[in-house]
Amino acid sequence: MAQQLTAPASEPLVRMEHIDKTFNAGSVNEVVLFQDFNLQIARGSFVTVVGSNGSGKTTILNLLCGSLPVDSGSIYMNHRDITKMKEYERSRFVGRVFQDPAAGTCPSLTILENMALADKKGGHFLLQPGVERKRTAYYQEQLSQLHMGLEDKLGIQVGSLSGGQRQALALLIATMTPIELLILDEHTAALDPRSSETVMQITRHVVEEKKITALMVTHNLKFAADYGDRLIMMHRGQMVLDMVGAEKDNLEIRSLTDKFNEISIEDGN
Amino acid sequence: MDIFLGLLQVILREGFIYGIMAVGVYITYKVLDFPDLTVDGSFPLGMCTAAALISAGVNPWLACLVSFAAGAAAGAVTGLLHVKLHITDLLSGILVMTALYSVNMVITMDRGVVPFYDLPTIFNSGLGGALHTTLDQWGWVLMALIVCMVVKLLVDLYLKTRSGLLLRASGSNAQFVISQGKNPGTMKILGLMIGNGLTALSGCVLAQQKESADIASGTGMVVMSLAAVIIGEAVLGRVKWMKPTLTAIIGMILYRTCLTAAMQMGMDTNYLKMLMSIIFVAALVASRAASGRGKHNGTAVDRTRI
Ligand SMILES: Nc1ncnc2c1ncn2[C@@H]1O[C@H](COP(=O)(O)OP(=O)(O)OP(=O)(O)O)[C@@H](O)[C@H]1O
Ligand SMILES: [Mg+2]
Numbered sequence: 001m002a003q004q005l006t007a008p009a010s011e012p013l014v015r016m017e018h019i020d021k022t023f024n025a026g027s028v029n030e031v032v033l034f035q036d037f038n039l040q041i042a043r044g045s046f047v048t049v050v051g052s053n054g055s056g057k058t059t060i061l062n063l064l065c066g067s068l069p070v071d072s073g074s075i076y077m078n079h080r081d082i083t084k085m086k087e088y089e090r091s092r093f094v095g096r097v098f099q100d101p102a103a104g105t106c107p108s109l110t111i112l113e114n115m116a117l118a119d120k121k122g123g124h125f126l127l128q129p130g131v132e133r134k135r136t137a138y139y140q141e142q143l144s145q146l147h148m149g150l151e152d153k154l155g156i157q158v159g160s161l162s163g164g165q166r167q168a169l170a171l172l173i174a175t176m177t178p179i180e181l182l183i184l185d186e187h188t189a190a191l192d193p194r195s196s197e198t199v200m201q202i203t204r205h206v207v208e209e210k211k212i213t214a215l216m217v218t219h220n221l222k223f224a225a226d227y228g229d230r231l232i233m234m235h236r237g238q239m240v241l242d243m244v245g246a247e248k249d250n251l252e253i254r255s256l257t258d259k260f261n262e263i264s265i266e267d268g269n
Numbered sequence: 270m271d272i273f274l275g276l277l278q279v280i281l282r283e284g285f286i287y288g289i290m291a292v293g294v295y296i297t298y299k300v301l302d303f304p305d306l307t308v309d310g311s312f313p314l315g316m317c318t319a320a321a322l323i324s325a326g327v328n329p330w331l332a333c334l335v336s337f338a339a340g341a342a343a344g345a346v347t348g349l350l351h352v353k354l355h356i357t358d359l360l361s362g363i364l365v366m367t368a369l370y371s372v373n374m375v376i377t378m379d380r381g382v383v384p385f386y387d388l389p390t391i392f393n394s395g396l397g398g399a400l401h402t403t404l405d406q407w408g409w410v411l412m413a414l415i416v417c418m419v420v421k422l423l424v425d426l427y428l429k430t431r432s433g434l435l436l437r438a439s440g441s442n443a444q445f446v447i448s449q450g451k452n453p454g455t456m457k458i459l460g461l462m463i464g465n466g467l468t469a470l471s472g473c474v475l476a477q478q479k480e481s482a483d484i485a486s487g488t489g490m491v492v493m494s495l496a497a498v499i500i501g502e503a504v505l506g507r508v509k510w511m512k513p514t515l516t517a518i519i520g521m522i523l524y525r526t527c528l529t530a531a532m533q534m535g536m537d538t539n540y541l542k543m544l545m546s547i548i549f550v551a552a553l554v555a556s557r558a559a560s561g562r563g564k565h566n567g568t569a570v571d572r573t574r575i
Contacts, residue, residue: 088450109441116431125434125451128431
């Protein structure tokens with residue numbers, strides 16, 4: 001009986017099973033990236049992913065989001081087989097923040113309009129008023145948590161915000177409606193050190209407050225070690241390191257750097 | 270003086286009528302960022318539909334609605350070719366524009382010009398008729414103004430709805446639309462339907478005013494309406510309270526003024542279409558110079574993509 005109650009909770013949220021992925025198959029540019037790749041992500045975990053250039057980090061995210069199709073294998077999320085689901089259909093339960101600050105928000109709309117659209121994600125977009133005035137107080141309260149003063153700038157176009165401000169806003173937008181998985185692809189890489197620190201703190205705050213399962217790719221080994229409860233290192237389409245819980249907590253940044261250098265030397269970088 | 274007033278009437282009347290098309294092209298070109306060539310076919314489609322329906326005794330307002338629907342259908346085909354069959358935006362438009370030539374021939378039963386004099390139109394019956402009786406030529410100008418403004422206001426209202434916001438988003442960041450769980454392809458098709466619906470409506474209203482439809486009237490419509498949008502934005506883009514729909518309409522009036530001026534100076538009508546292109550290029554170059562001075566936040570817009 002007790003087993004039955006706990007079983008669903010320990011069931012992983014995401015299962016990538018026997019994934020194969022080859023780019024430009026049959027041409028001179030052929031890249032065989034994944035062969036029988038498997039990854040499970042536990043519900044409520046915060047996974048950081050590091051690895052050399054071209055090791056397949058972004059591709060994992062693209063396969064999860066549906067921006068790229070798998071060649072073979074299956075992807076399950078929350079018991080559903082989402083392998084064939086379109087990217088925009090998956091968006092209802094997968095939120096994503098990109099490396100490019102321009103990707104996660106709409107530059108020609110105002111902050112208010114961006115949030116109003118995100119607020120209705122997955123709903124019907126018909127002839128209702130675009131912005132519900134009575135929701136603005138809620139938006140302002142959300143924005144004030146960023147401590148960037150954006151709550152007083154609801155009417156300005158997002159295109160005129162700084163990269164850091166846009167990434168912070170993109171985080172809010174991606175998590176505005178309840179989602180099952182948050183995907184972050186080097187979302188601080190385009191920011192200066194201070195803004196990236198700020199955005200990382202906001203990330204942690206949002207993930208903890210909303211209890212979201214998160215998968216974060218980063219090139220910053222310090223962030224990878226400091227944040228999250230599981231760390232994966234990728235190399236040529238394979239997981240070469242996978243540390244969870246206490247093992248990760250005890251991880252020294254030194255040994256992580258050593259391991260990283262080891263695989264990089266293999267690549268000749 | 271009379272000649273001058275007469276010209277002013279023609280410029281304003283036609284400016285407002287073609288202005289409806291400029292609003293449509295504003296939606297495809299500016300909001301959706303889609304260079305839509307279907308317009309050269311959907312404009313005469315609206316004219317021919319009006320001629321066929323009114324000759325058959327259909328209510329002129331109903332003819333307007335049907336023309337809009339016909340144009341929207343043409344836009345939908347362009348959108349489907351582009352979104353579902355992955356044909357480039359320019360080519361999709363060219364394909365539908367070409368096919369529409371046959372459609373228009375069928376509608377007019379192989380006639381190049383279809384007059385329908387002395388049948389009820391929105392200009393000589395009901396409100397339009399009353400205006401014409403009291404104000405003569407200015408009545409037609411007023412009628413054109415009313416139709417144009419109603420269209421403009423409806424479009425402004427639409428762009429503030431949830432669907433309208435998403436349409437605007439799909440033109441500037443398709444990934445954002447995907448992230449909101451919607452298919453940006455669907456929004457493209459919707460935008461093309463609105464744009465070509467308005468273009469056909471513009472053709473329908475012009476046909477009713479002239480009481481005649483011309484199957485060859487489509488040539489140059491893309492160029493003319495793009496020029497209107499660009500001129501309007503260059504001249505009035507910085508006036509805060511003016512919506513881009515209004516600047517497109519005013520741009521159209523300015524463009525028609527240039528054309529009329531050239532004709533008055535004795536230019537041969539055979540050169541009209543060439544002049545349309547020349548003014549377009551001039552407007553484009555001038556607007557680039559203007560925006561080069563004004564804009565600092567370089568949101569990457571590829572200006573070679575027209
Ligand atoms: N759309 C694509 N078409 C062709 N090849 C691709 C495509 N996407 C990825 N690849 C190839 O797959 C490999 C993995 O790329 P991926 O972007 O996943 O690496 P990454 O780990 O994110 O690297 P980086 O750290 O540079 O972002 C690379 O060799 C890349 O060239
Ligand atoms: Mg990457």
